Amino acid sequence: MTAPASEGSAQERSAQQGSAHVGSVLLAGGGTAGHVSPLLALADCLRRREPDVRITALGTSEGLEARLVPARGYDLEVVPKVPMPRRPSPALLRLPGSLRRAVQAADDAITSSGARVVVGFGGYVATPAYLAARRRGIPVVVHEQNARPGLANKVGARFARHVAVTFPDTPLRGATVTGMPLRREISLLDRTARRGEALAAFGLDPQWPTVLVTGGSLGAQRINEAFRGAVASLRSAGVQVLHVTGAGKDFEVDETGSGAPYVVVPYADRMELAYAAADLVVARSGANTVCELTAVGLPAVYVPLPIGNGEQRLNARTVVAAGGGLLVEDADLTTTWVEESLVPLLRNASGLADMAAAAASVGERDGDELLADLVSDAASRGA
């Protein structure tokens, strides 16, 4: 496991490079928090290294970035969303026009921010940023979160100055393994020290073991339904639950009678507190979720999203092989599974401790510093 980088080591790194002055950078990523979390972690790291660096995020007005980026104190410029249709449709015929408008909006953001480097995190916001940067001769750095790269990053990687990947076996040629940039409230989290505060913040009770349930930044219908059906049995089994459902997917719980608390929240703005409260996590294996849980040493049951390009199964592969997590198929994640398999898992304290240690053994915590090194290098060398 990599030790968290201290402030001192960050400064040493910058000094060693002698080229850390980035000046102004455009960070492109949005849609889900899966792209926004690493963007914010990199922004924080660049700002720690260079307090007057100008940071501009490029996103859409519809994605989670519209709330999360300004909430963390960064400027957001928007591009129109360019959905990539999967089959011939009127939207496909309109694509060249909408892509052209998005590239122009990204180009305008480069001009107004004076960006010297464009960093993209994939997804539909990244494509116009990569194309605008190439047109302007501005160096591009690509960060791929997932074990299987998405389309935008495959395109960006063809002309990027640096390509960074989270997982060593991600097939992007010439990539540097930086790991995932994690927000410091997570990478430096001391779960034991923060547990009491975290339980109190969610109205949970220290006497019960705690399961955190999360379907990622948008929530997962199937996970939500499986747990919703098990509320009464979990409460009476003495298992307390913090269930983060995704915005607009929360539900009411009947808290009458005795039993452990079952707390439902639509979104956790302070995910580090949710992690500090938990003994075990049931989650989708989005790349950030996997990297955060291993960084903080939390055992987890991973339920990969069965659609998309299959990246979630691969994201969880290393931690599951190490013994830090279990893989459960989406179709098998039922109320019966929760009642019959999850409860015994939680009652096995020594088994959980072994899983926690195994999860921590594959956790990495300096992805923000390693990616910031590549951004500095790209800025110093220019186009």
Ligand SMILES: CC(=O)N[C@H]1[C@@H](OP(=O)(O)OP(=O)(O)OC[C@H]2O[C@@H](n3ccc(=O)[nH]c3=O)[C@H](O)[C@@H]2O)O[C@H](CO)[C@@H](O)[C@@H]1O
């Ligand atoms: C459906 C979909 O498109 N999923 C993708 C999306 O997932 P998703 O957006 O769910 O991404 P991840 O699991 O990678 O990350 C979720 C992020 O949101 C944060 N968080 C989540 C819930 C919450 O209440 N509060 C909070 O802060 C987590 O701390 C984490 O930083 O991006 C990931 C990274 O590209 C991909 O691996 C997923 O396949």
